[in-house]
Amino acid sequence: MTDTDSATLHALSKQLAVGAYQAVVNEVTNPATRLHSETAARQRRVVLARAYLAQGRAKMAAETLAGGDEATHTHEARALALLAASALDTASASASSAGAAAVALDAADDGDVAVLAASTLLNAGRPLDALAVLAPFRHRSLDAAALFVQALLLINRPDIARQEIAALKAWADDASLAQLAEAWCALSDTDANRAQDAFYTFDELASAGAATAKLLISKAVAQILSSKFAEAEQLLAQALNWNNSDPEALINLIVCANATGKPADVTAGYIKQLKDAAPNHIYLQELQLKEDLFDRCAQKFSV
């Protein structure tokens, strides 16, 4: 892989990390940008597929990896298809996860496959397995490391996550993804001051016009954790301008509305939008679960 190739890939994965999916798509599909080595081109296709998937265009993602040489692509294509299934419908996540685990085994030396498979496992609520899949790559691939950190945070181990980030910074300090991971970790901390730190990180990445819906939402979350709901709502409204059905933006708006005691119909409106945008979102599932729980518990008391 030449230097220019790795620089291009680096820039792409940064774009992907901050959520500038369309920018990735534009860059990769631009015929003017050619890569020299085959490995780089392959990795770039995976990035493109992930960008499509993040945009919710599963079909495009599948097609991106479908073509080409069977032997090298099968694992990636399979892993991607499984991730697509799990991301779009969390109900089928557990089914997908079994397949993902199998793929990860088949292509045990492929970092891209590991990332895709681990993502599927996380969606299926199997963070421990995801950790196992990612572990061999976490000192080589930034994507794997970031996912690793998220998995650790999911199992409430911010202490280990911090260690991982310290290790990560030793070899990839400057990378946006490393900074993002650090900010995630900071937000999981119980200390409100660290939320401010995270805010600065997001703000910096979003400065100079590089703002994306994802970064705006991340900023908003940092503000929410500092109890600055009005600022957060503003940011989220901006995020909705980018993508008016962004589930995370809507969810966090629900949080803001509830936290600031807005009338119930405001919340209901957001939930309706959310149901329309992402009917299988994990948040809605949890909410439904809680409502059922409430009804069942309430039944046990009676006059």
Add this chain to the structure above:
Amino acid sequence: MLTKFETKSNRVKALSFHPKRPWILSGLHNGSLQLWDYKIGTLIDRFDEHEGPVRGVAFHPTQPLFVSGADDYKIKVWNWKQRRCLFTLMGHLDYIRSVQFHSEHPWIISCSDDQTIRIWNWQSRNCIATLTGHTYYVMSALFHPKDDLVVSSSLDQTIRVWDISGLRKKHASPQSMQFEDMHRGSGPGAPGNPDMFGNTDVIVKFVLEGHDRGVNWASFHPSLPLIVSGSDDRQIKLWRYNETRAWEVDTLRGHYNNINAVLFHPRQELVISAAEDKTICVWDMNKRTRLHTFRQENDRFWTLCAHPEFNLFAAGHDNGFTVFKLERERPAQSMYQTQLFYVKDKIIRMHDFSTSNDIPLLSIKKGAALTTPPRTMSYNPAEHSVLICSSADGGTYEMYNLPKDMSGDAREASGDIKKGQGNAAVFVGRNRFAVLSKQTQQIVIKDLANQPTKNFKTPGLVNDIFYGGSKNLILVTPTSVILFDTELKTSVAELNVSGVRYAVWSPDQSMVALFSKNALVIATKQLEQLCLIHETIRIKSGAWDEMGIFVYSTQNHIKYALPQGDVGIIRTVEQPIYLTKVKGKSLYCLDRDGKIRVIMIDPSEYRFKLALVRRNYDEVLHIIRTSNLVGQSIIAYLQKKGYPEVALHFVKEIKTRFELALQCGNLDVAEETAKVLDREESWDMLGQEALRQGNHKVFERALQRVKNYDRLSFLYFISGNTENLKKMAKIAELRGDAMSRYHNSIYLGDVEEQVRLLKEVGQLPLAYLAAKTHGLDEEAANILGSSGLEFEPKIPVSGELLKPPAPILKQSDLNWPQLTVARSFFEAGFVSADKLGNSIAAPVPITNNEVEDVGDWDDEDALNLPDDGVPKAKVAKVAVEENEEDGWDLDDGLDLPDTTAGLAVGTTAAVETYAPPAVGPSVSETWLRNSQLAADHIAAGSFETAMQILNRQVGAVNFAPLKAQFMSIFQSSKAYLPCNPSVIPLSVALQRSADEGKAGRAIFPFQPMTVSIMISKLQEAYTATAGGKFSAASDLFVNIIHSLLFTIAVKKSESEEIQQLLVVAREYILGLKMELSRRDPSTEPKRSIELAAYFTHCQLQPLHLQLVLSSAMTAAYKYKNFSSACQFARRLLEMGPSQAMGLKARKLLAACENNQTDEIALDYNQHNPFVVCAKSLTPIYRGSPAITCPYCAASYKPEYKGILCTICNVSAVGTTGIGLKNINELR
């Protein structure tokens, strides 16, 4: 040394700065004097009266005078206003070497090669003292700025200090003495001699010996008893003196040729010297070391002078002179949000614009700032640290961590200052900064520990770097600026603009202003040029307005630039200022002394232009209405930019108004103004425009005005207005205009008239022809007869009759068809503004004493409340259809990760080295452990324990109505953070930021329901109550009573407030329940009055109680219960009700006075204390048995034990609870 201005001329032997104006006067070796403006760089004046080199010049400190002395032995005093020499002082017998004015007295001191120093009075124009003693040429003689001293230097190798207090005494004393002086002064040789009492006016105080050669210059320190001298022995000597003696302090060596001038820096501890070795040197006065040397290639330096007020110096040399500064005066500064960080007197200070606090933070005396003031500063908000660059030692940077607590005095920078070599250093990220080295053309990215993490070669010759957005840098080359990505190490964009000195980012980082000395470029963040503005005067600084306007300062103006290129002057400034922030009308800047100044400006002009450019017409309209923008410039601007309709609004002058109105096609205004103007050409213009638009009414009026009958007739003709056409014919007849009459008759098709007219004017043949062709044979015959012709003339047969078409549609009143003229936004805006005026209703304050709009309260007859009782039904609906499930696996909602990991076996091959860690405790679990409050358990998602707690505390059994609260609390317990693409978001917990966790670091979830929110809800409910919206009010109170279950108190007092709120809500719910039940049409009169009566015993706000009493009074009266009505009326009057209500009560009292009976016997005794049973709505008198609700404490009759409380709808009546908890007790 920073050169500010240079001239080319003959050798300059003398220089003097004007104290106020930017002027410098030079005395030339060829005998002329030149007056320059060094700011603009022009020669203002020259004076050529001296014959021989001018070696001394000086401005008067306050008067419009200057003095010069030359080799023609003459001292001339000039007035620069009159531009002429006022008079010449004669007396010296040889070349004059220096001249100077005294700061207070009307004195001039001069010295000469005739070995004397003379002091002159320029008012009386004579010499008042001659100081003799030097034994060779006297090269300089200067007054002390404050004391009565003179210092002189001479080629006799000595420096003499003279005491002139005698002179002062004599000349500053009363009038009589002065008269004597003048008298005496006229006598030759008298001054300086002992007077009649044996005193001399001037005595030699000290003679300083030490130089080995002649001394060329000696001057005083402005405040300390010090003298500095420069000599042909190439040495500078420092001397100190006191009352009794003077001695040499030190010698400064370094020049290698004659030193011609030397002086102290007026404000700093520096000595500056100029010598024939073609150098100027700057010396440290205390350390006596040379700090800087400035070398001129070919020119020897002859003279030196310092500006009395600014840090400016001038040095004269063989081919002109140079005006220079020793160092930059721009304070290093950096803005972050509302905070300005800047360096003043070697201390980093912070100024907060929002509070106007100015605090010293850190002293940087130990760093490089010692010798040279810092050039730039870069602030890192995340780390609260600054990078300071200075040009000392070929460029250094230092990084300081600012103290976190911003109180007290500046502290010394702590031991480990991170520093390094570099020409510029800026932060590029929260933990990275970039350092530029110009020599090697390397940029190094360093981390906070000052360790390099990356470095790369610049893509060309780079002179400076600026922040370019996160991880980007702006590199400045001599001909362009480059946006450089430090992460990818590539250039992103390049813009050709030469000599950029500063880059200022707009607050939203979408635009950057780049400016050089004389040009300003505004570019986007991708460095696409938006506009280029040239300035003739140097641009000093700039800052962005929050609206996206760049405000910048030049040497003498504050100006603004719109991104699309419009420029304007805001105001002038006397001294250069450095803008830091523009906010609204305030312009914040630093001046050269490092003082923060706030300048008030009127931003409306540029806001207005910006709004126009951005087509934000609402804003335009707003500005037009609220500010007083006037003046030709704005009108011209609007006209030029194509907004005549806006300009129209500003113009009062009629003619311009008319023109503008025509331009924008506003005929109404145009006609109005044309009437005032009443000039033919304006009516013509109006007519044309009206015609263009098809508005023939206006066209007609315009024609009428200018009496253009022909066109008017034609207009009437084509618009089918025959009546007016007839009138026109009449008018033409009155005017005696035959031609016009004929036209009109043709238009009208009136042949008889034509014939008559032709006959009248003697055109008989034509008349005959007309008559004949139209078949008026009789008339034709008559004409023929009167003409005396025998034969009948022949008429061509091929002719056709000209017949005017008959109008089908009479257009006389219709103004149609018209060109559709687009009504601009503004016209509409202006019109609506006039019409709407005061239609905006003022919001009615709620808690007024007088409630005018009481809705249903007064409305006794209208009993059909629209939404009566509906919400109650909703509450009653409880989900029952669900199957009973056994309660053990309720918690399967907590999705515990599947630790069994079916594939663990398979993956072991790949991950032998990695064992996943155990799952940690979730935040929710911590919350559960920490808190005893139901609300916190809900936030943690443990609904069942929450319900158990509520059951224990307040006997809650019915949770259905609380579902909304449960869900709301749960939903505000965590936010969702999107992490990796296509992966579920990470949920992060919201924590309560209260200081309730003082003991230890116990953490609790965020709770949305606080006491203050409850109070605002209560306010809302009060409003609904006062407005008579009973069911809505009732719902609101029920909501409050439910929410109070989950309201968190931060301190003890809030806990009490919650209890009070509970009581209030309970009383209102009970009262409103009774009111609603009373309004039920099926309620009997007796019951109705009773309920009204009970309602008056609820604990209500006085205002509400008045309403309740009033309605109870009306109800009682209606059913002829006069006695009760009177009771209510009296109670009402005691409360001091509003006028209308009071009047009503008094009237009722008067009416019932004589008839104190009750038609219906009530179960009500106002004197017997009671509470109302919330179920049966009947009184429970004191002493009777009663039970209460364990939560809201509503009272019930004992038979209702066990039912659901009708007030709070949550708890079972008659059970007990341990009491509601809303604050966590510290364990």
